[in-house]
Amino acid sequence: MSPKTIITGIGHFLPPKVVTNFDLEKKMNTSDEWIRQRSGIKERHYVEPGVGSSDLGYEAALRAIEDAKIDKSEIDFIIAATLSPDHYFPGIGVLVQAKLGLSGIGALDVRNQCTGFIYALSAADQYIRNQTYKKILLVAAEVQTSNLDYSDEGRDMAVLFGDGAAAVILEPNEKNDNRGILSTHLFSDGNYASDLWMEKPSPKDNPTFSKELLDTGRFFPKMDGRNVFKNASIKMPEVVQIALKHNNITIEDVDHLIPHQANDRISLMVAKILRIPVEKVIRNIDRIGNTTAASIPIALDESLKKGRIKEGDIVVLTAFGSGYTWGSAVIRF
Numbered sequence: 001m002s003p004k005t006i007i008t009g010i011g012h013f014l015p016p017k018v019v020t021n022f023d024l025e026k027k028m029n030t031s032d033e034w035i036r037q038r039s040g041i042k043e044r045h046y047v048e049p050g051v052g053s054s055d056l057g058y059e060a061a062l063r064a065i066e067d068a069k070i071d072k073s074e075i076d077f078i079i080a081a082t083l084s085p086d087h088y089f090p091g092i093g094v095l096v097q098a099k100l101g102l103s104g105i106g107a108l109d110v111r112n113q114c115t116g117f118i119y120a121l122s123a124a125d126q127y128i129r130n131q132t133y134k135k136i137l138l139v140a141a142e143v144q145t146s147n148l149d150y151s152d153e154g155r156d157m158a159v160l161f162g163d164g165a166a167a168v169i170l171e172p173n174e175k176n177d178n179r180g181i182l183s184t185h186l187f188s189d190g191n192y193a194s195d196l197w198m199e200k201p202s203p204k205d206n207p208t209f210s211k212e213l214l215d216t217g218r219f220f221p222k223m224d225g226r227n228v229f230k231n232a233s234i235k236m237p238e239v240v241q242i243a244l245k246h247n248n249i250t251i252e253d254v255d256h257l258i259p260h261q262a263n264d265r266i267s268l269m270v271a272k273i274l275r276i277p278v279e280k281v282i283r284n285i286d287r288i289g290n291t292t293a294a295s296i297p298i299a300l301d302e303s304l305k306k307g308r309i310k311e312g313d314i315v316v317l318t319a320f321g322s323g324y325t326w327g328s329a330v331i332r333f
């Protein structure tokens with residue numbers, strides 16, 4: 001059997017500027033109490049103008065490379081997950097590659113929003129196990145706060161999101177000691193695309209960009225909050241159960257669950273449905289907000305660096321988001 005894929009290095013980067021709920025109160029008609037009650041968020045990080053997701057991803061990549069104790073020239077493939085690329089095209093994979101000075105190697109961009117890290121992890125796992133690549137850099141990075149609607153109409157979304165990035169280095173486990181990625185499961189249902197999307201700009205409009213477009217506000221992300229809450233609370237437990245069954249383990253065998261940090265109320269609902277003690281659920285949304293594709297690897301890095309996740313622990317990742325897309329990964333550390 002081919003060796004499993006292991007994470008040999010991990011790092012994250014948050015832009016230094018912290019925006020609290022009280023800061024948002026000054027910007028729009030909201031309150032610290034409303035935001036904390038509905039989402040569990042107290043503060044999040046914002047980039048300064050001029051900083052893109054490739055910049056945050058690059059910083060995270062440097063930290064992951066250092067953590068893996070490799071030379072960056074050993075990286076033979078890049079996968080980048082984001083819903084907020086610096087440009088309409090190209091994606092940020094090549095931009096991170098250029099910043100690292102790694103011209104020539106392949107760079108794949110993954111567009112699966114909140115489930116982006118799990119989709120990218122699954123792709124990396126296949127490449128490593130079939131021996132296509134030996135050292136993959138996976139970057140998940142988001143800059144969302146520059147395109148949120150801070151008016152009353154968009155405040156349901158605007159209070160949730162923050163900026164940030166994380167990166168991992170993935171390699172084959174040459175020791176073959178049973179550590180590594182045990183499974184990934186991916187799902188989607190495009191019938192619900194408009195429940196959570198940024199509709200415009202769209203090449204379906206001809207011309208794509210017009211003065212009228214600016215008046216519509218349809219270039220801001222929009223969400224049907226109730227539907228997202230309902231589906232996220234159903235699909236994440238469901239895909240965790242599928243993963244447990246696949247690995248022939250029970251929820252009692254799981255040491256840590258890292259749900260996508262969408263909203264703390266969703267994370268607590270997922271924990272309740274799965275009947276996993278809340279102490280086993282890793283939650284950092286109070287300080288970081290929702291960083292979409294970056295949320296799971298940021299939480300993972302924090303937990304590893306704090307020593308909360310130890311060698312041998314079984315960690316289950318699960319995410320749900322725009323698409324709809326959802327998925328899970330089981331990793332033995």
Ligand code: ACO
Nearest residue numbers: 030031034038114155156159225226228229262263320321
């Ligand atoms: N501050 C103050 N009031 C607000 C804010 C805000 N930031 N946002 C919305 N409101 C108002 C609405 O305008 C509405 O006012 P109205 O009643 O006068 O019309 C009211 O609050 C709605 O509040 P609720 O009664 O709590 O409404 P509901 O039960 O529908 O909950 C909510 C809305 C909180 C968005 C809920 O649907 C939810 O938590 N959904 C989860 C969505 C989520 O967190 N997604 C994460 C991002 S997506 C992802 O990562 C997967």
